[in-house]
Amino acid sequence: MPDASTEAAATSTVADSSAADSRLAPGASGYRRMSLALFAAGVATFALLYSTQALLPAVTAAFGATASAASWTVSAATGALALCVLPLSALSERFGRRSMMTASLAVAVAVGLLVPLAPNLESLVALRAVQGAALAGVPASAMAFLAEEVRPRALIAAIGLFVAGNSIGGMSGRIVTGWVAQLWGWRAGLAAVGVLAAVCALAFRALLPKARHFTPSTPAPKALLRTVRGHLADPLLLRLYAIGALFMTVFGAVYTVIGYRLVEAPFSLPQGVVGSIFLVYLVGTVASAAAGRLVGRLGRRGALYLAVSTTAAGLLLSLADELPAVLAGLVLITAGFFAGHAVASSSVSRTARTGRAQASALYQSAYYLGSSAGGTLGAVAFHAGGWAGTVLIGLVAVLGVVSITLYGTHSARVEARRVAAGRHELATAA
Numbered sequence: 001m002p003d004a005s006t007e008a009a010a011t012s013t014v015a016d017s018s019a020a021d022s023r024l025a026p027g028a029s030g031y032r033r034m035s036l037a038l039f040a041a042g043v044a045t046f047a048l049l050y051s052t053q054a055l056l057p058a059v060t061a062a063f064g065a066t067a068s069a070a071s072w073t074v075s076a077a078t079g080a081l082a083l084c085v086l087p088l089s090a091l092s093e094r095f096g097r098r099s100m101m102t103a104s105l106a107v108a109v110a111v112g113l114l115v116p117l118a119p120n121l122e123s124l125v126a127l128r129a130v131q132g133a134a135l136a137g138v139p140a141s142a143m144a145f146l147a148e149e150v151r152p153r154a155l156i157a158a159i160g161l162f163v164a165g166n167s168i169g170g171m172s173g174r175i176v177t178g179w180v181a182q183l184w185g186w187r188a189g190l191a192a193v194g195v196l197a198a199v200c201a202l203a204f205r206a207l208l209p210k211a212r213h214f215t216p217s218t219p220a221p222k223a224l225l226r227t228v229r230g231h232l233a234d235p236l237l238l239r240l241y242a243i244g245a246l247f248m249t250v251f252g253a254v255y256t257v258i259g260y261r262l263v264e265a266p267f268s269l270p271q272g273v274v275g276s277i278f279l280v281y282l283v284g285t286v287a288s289a290a291a292g293r294l295v296g297r298l299g300r301r302g303a304l305y306l307a308v309s310t311t312a313a314g315l316l317l318s319l320a321d322e323l324p325a326v327l328a329g330l331v332l333i334t335a336g337f338f339a340g341h342a343v344a345s346s347s348v349s350r351t352a353r354t355g356r357a358q359a360s361a362l363y364q365s366a367y368y369l370g371s372s373a374g375g376t377l378g379a380v381a382f383h384a385g386g387w388a389g390t391v392l393i394g395l396v397a398v399l400g401v402v403s404i405t406l407y408g409t410h411s412a413r414v415e416a417r418r419v420a421a422g423r424h425e426l427a428t429a430a
Helices: 004-020 031-049 053-063 072-095 097-117 121-135 139-149 152-184 186-207 221-232 235-263 271-289 291-317 323-351 356-385 387-429
Strands: none
Touching: 031 072, 031 097, 031 121, 031 139, 031 152, 031 186, 053 072, 053 121, 053 152, 053 186, 053 235, 053 271, 072 097, 072 121, 072 139, 072 235, 072 356, 097 121, 097 139, 097 186, 139 152, 139 323, 139 356, 152 186, 152 271, 152 291, 152 323, 221 235, 221 356, 235 271, 235 291, 235 323, 235 356, 235 387, 271 291, 271 323, 291 323, 291 387, 323 356, 356 387
């Protein structure tokens, strides 16, 4: 056993290490400003990215389109974001996370103010794709900024707050568009979201402190490719990417289609009330912020099992034709999704030892590809089989998350037994 002097020296070393760590932590100077800034960025990003989602029935009626065609106003934005997030994350290595997020929000807001002027569905989809591509600079850069500027023990909580900003943005954008559209039409609803996002972008730029731990670099294409290949060869990262994509498939399918379901019989809700349904996103804010505590109590896989079980229960409950049951189902789906997303995304930042921006970018690509696929598949399934078809898409994705998490649990146990056996052999040889 170590003697008292050894223990004292170890304690002193830990204390010195903690004191020497100049990264941000709760209570430290700049941490609150950083948290508020990235919260505002999350609000702007999700408000813009999903601005047409609550308006899909109105867009369908305005252009005489099908539900699946109108859903491309959402899927085009998320799909473009998924394709552009990796190259823009590489640019953030050269120009800085702060500059990249500022430029991305500025372009996205500018396009957001043009979106209400789209003369037809094709131009609306095209503008939404450009907007999604612009927004691609925010998520991965934000995750990399947090990984560099925040102490590891506070990372999950910090990322959870950013994700909470996403949920507030998604909620407020949909509520604003719903009520404004009911009063003045869907174009006015989109314009209102553009103004909201502009205010958030200005707040982000004013609040975010300068990076203190970022070192500019110019990643060569070959080096970038090696980094990406290394991440894609990591089994744990691959599982986390797949989990993020599958969770978002569920969420994209449910929230793309729910407006169509609620404006039809037996609910027949007006547009403003349908938009207010997205107050359920407040549950996501709480679930994201609680993700760190869940991991502390249950472990990463335990938290994922709880998140996926909650999501599945919500999908099944939403099949009822009573509005209270549907709302309760949405609450469970939202809580499960945001908790699972916060756990998976923070795990990516902690798992990647090098190329964190690229690791986060790959997660975001998978995540938003899941959103794009979920929105399109959910709309097609709704057209073919009603809400039950959309729920089936969600349950298949949930089963995928369960399978991946079970495989991860099995792999961890096998590795633990292998390590224990190796230690036993060494002890026996000694």
